[in-house]
Amino acid sequence: MNNTTDNKNMIYFLVISMAVLAIYQFFVFGPQQKKREAAMQVAAAASSSAAAKGLPLGGVSTTLTREQALATSPRITISTPSLKGSIALKGALLDDLYMIKYDQTVEKKNDPVELLTPAGAKNAYYVQSAYFAQNVPGMPDNNTVWTQTGGSVLSPGHPVVLSYDNGTGLTFTRTLSIDANYMITEDDAVTNTGAAPVSFQPFSVVMRSGMPADAGKNAVVHEGAIATYSKTMDKPKLGDYRTASLKYKDMAKPKDGKALESQDSVGGWYGITDKYWMAAVIPNQTQAVSYTAKAIVTDGVPVFRSGYVDAPVTVAPGQTWKAQSHVFAGAKQNTQLQAYEDSLHIPRFHWAVDWGMLSIITYPMYWLLDKLYAFLGNFGFAILALTVIVKVVFYPLAHRSYESMTKMRQVQDRLKPKLDAIKKRFPDDMQKQQEATMALYQEEKVNPMAGLGGCLPMLLQIPVFWSLYKVLQLAIEMRHAPFFGWINDLSAPDSTTIINLFGLLPFDPATVPLIGTILAGPLHIGVVAILYGCSMWLSQQMTPMTGVDPMQKKMMAFMPLMLTFFMAHVAVGLIIYWIWSNILTILQQYSIMHRLKVSNPIDTGFQKLGEMMNKGKKAA
Known part of the structure; x- marks a missing residue:
């Protein structure tokens, strides 16, 4: 009897377990698997599309610490009155930058805001300028180690020179200059010493891994990708340029994330912006480019890209191709942006500050x-x-x-006594109250809507x-x-709180057990x-x-x-x-x-x- 009962219990257990597994498979595991497959398909399609445009694909997000990521490459120091950091010779990446004029908090001085984070670190945020070519071996990418051939520290008035020989007849040279504020100038040259012409496409892109911690907290000021482009390719004037923007959260959707893809322009500028800071790449303003702003989501982590690809370039044997571009990395100070707009002829560069739809009012007020x-x-x-x-x-x-x-x-x-009398006459009938009130207004020749005017x-x-x-x-x-x-x-926000009588009581409401988050949150x-x-x-x-x-x-x-x-x-x-x-x-x-x-x-x-x-x- 006990064996029969045990067998029945075992059968019931197996049936219930199979039912639970089936339900879990149908409602939980199945949908999750489909989402992962869809995300992988989107990522694969996006990667293919990105490759076609010469955009870099990998090496963005890992679990390295900042110090570990810095140690993976020899570096060139950056030192200016506004910035400090370094350039990675591996990939020639601008990926380590602090803004020394801005502290992270009021309380702690000499703790500058970090703008760019090394490639390979968690939340990597960097700028890459390189080349894309099909069937050309040895083109420099983010794993290529460049050689420092000139200068020692990148500072105002002291440029540095990087070079790379691919061993098949191409020599790449990059001269970097920086001003006292936030603008870096890149002078690139490619010399062909081979026997056949070589074609390639230069590109420059801002890459950011992961959503910023405070993204979306400020709904009034734009945070995310930004692009200023020309509406026409035929000698565009200033009035032909427009500025488009995409929010982080809208770009990071796995299936239907918004993107600006394969758009053509002459010059312009393209980057990623936060409330106060921005990193942007700026081509030569006479150069035809194709720009892209999009995010690729892998394992739930979005990698944002905003940049441009130049038109194809062909360098004949014995010839040298040269071009100049710029990178902005720093604080969005309106006067400084205006100065760059005027001196470098960058269209609408002051629109890095989000003036909004009412800019005709907002900008003069600012x-x-x-x-x-x-x-x-x-x-x-x-x-x-x-x-x-x-x-x-x-x-x-x-x-x-x-x-x-x-x-x-x-x-x-003046009419209050009469209005009160109407309420007493019809205490329970609102319709008659309103009718009598309107009759009184007509008798007194009063327009009750005049006040609303x-x-x-x-x-x-x-x-x-x-x-x-x-x-x-x-x-x-x-x-x-x-x-x-x-x-x-x-x-x-105001640091005082009524909970501790605005500081008179010697305790921090946030430290109160169980309810500290409420006292320091909604009740602050x-x-x-x-x-x-x-x-x-x-x-x-x-x-x-x-x-x-x-x-x-x-x-x-x-x-x-x-x-x-x-x-x-x-x-x-x-x-x-x-x-x-x-x-x-x-x-x-x-x-x-x-x-x-x-x-x-x-x-x-x-x-x-x-x-x-x-x-x-x-x-x-």
Whole structure:
């Protein structure tokens, strides 16, 4: 009996196990396998396409540390007032670069931002310039070790020379020069000492392995691939150039990732950009090129490529081909980008900064902010001054808008007794309330929608204020810029929090067991965010809500509280702008309401305060 029972149990166990395995195969393992196969097919197709364009394929992502990757190649030191790093002789790669004028954090000095990471290391990020040719042996690639034949350290005024002899009649020479900022010049030469002509295609590409850690956190400023190209191949003028961009996340989709592929241009520039930094390759501006910006996803890791391939070149025996190109690697300072655009005739190079669709407003606003910063010497003061200027420019429109709404509120205050009587007459019938209210308005010859008409001038200001918001997001000058007191970085969220009474209690909320991530995350509310919430609440109270549905009024009443939590995690410089804007709006509204003798929260508050003080004196 026990054996029979055991056999039954064993059969049940096997049946259930097979069912579980079948379910797992159908719903989990099968789809995963299909996804892997699809990804491999996409990668294979992309690799084939890339090879056809002369783009490099491998040697990007491994598990080497940065130090280990550096040690895999002899190197040439780079030393300028703005950059430090090295060039790998293996592949002649620009793959080790720090921006010494920018620290990673405010707290730790002399800890420069890393821009480029060595090939072979995790999250490799580098620039490669080489050649692609079919049926030509010995063409240099990313495994070719070049020889340093001139110069010692790449620095301003001190170029270095690299050379490579492929042993079959071709000699490659590259002279690298660098300025005091972020531009590297490459002068390439290929000499054919063989007996037959040789054809090849020079290429230059920016390659990046893996998604940046903070990619996508800033939805306002573009991060990803960027390309400026000509719409025509027939002697294009500046107006013939356009700038296209692809976000990291859109490029990194395994099946339907976006790409710019096999596009033709004359000159232009192509690269990968983050919020404040960029690496870009720049061909000769008279050279016909085919540019590509795409990502190849392998084992879940995207490898981003953005670059160009020159038109085929044929070098006859005894002849030397020469060409000059540039590589930009550094901070996106508008004035410096403009200088490169003018001196090197690089079309739309200042568009490396994401001015957006409203660039006609955004760019002049950035220019004005930069001038104010240069004059005042403090970026926080520059923000306050720019906000005042914008408010002054729009004062006539805003004044007309607020005045229209205030006058409507004045009418409603006059009719309030009659409106209250209507509510008492029809306490449970909203339809009859509305009918009686509209009849009263007609009798009094009042247009209840007149107040809403005052909103139209305010709507005209929205593009300007949006542009100002974008300017403050993309301004590199705001990064690590101090203001007052504890605010030492206008581009970072407020460091104070109400949880420890803004630093009065000696503990870090993030270290509290179990709930530390919540206290330091969603519940992290600083001084600046609270000031913003108060200013928004008072501004809301000072704005007449004529013609607004009661339910909408109730919802809007919660907006200051909701936005306080949201703004707590926004850059302090942006919150300061909103607080100051709210204060100016409150002052403007107060002057209108006081002049028209309409009740407002400020006068009412002072009146109640005076009454309380008088009661206190009488009680004493």
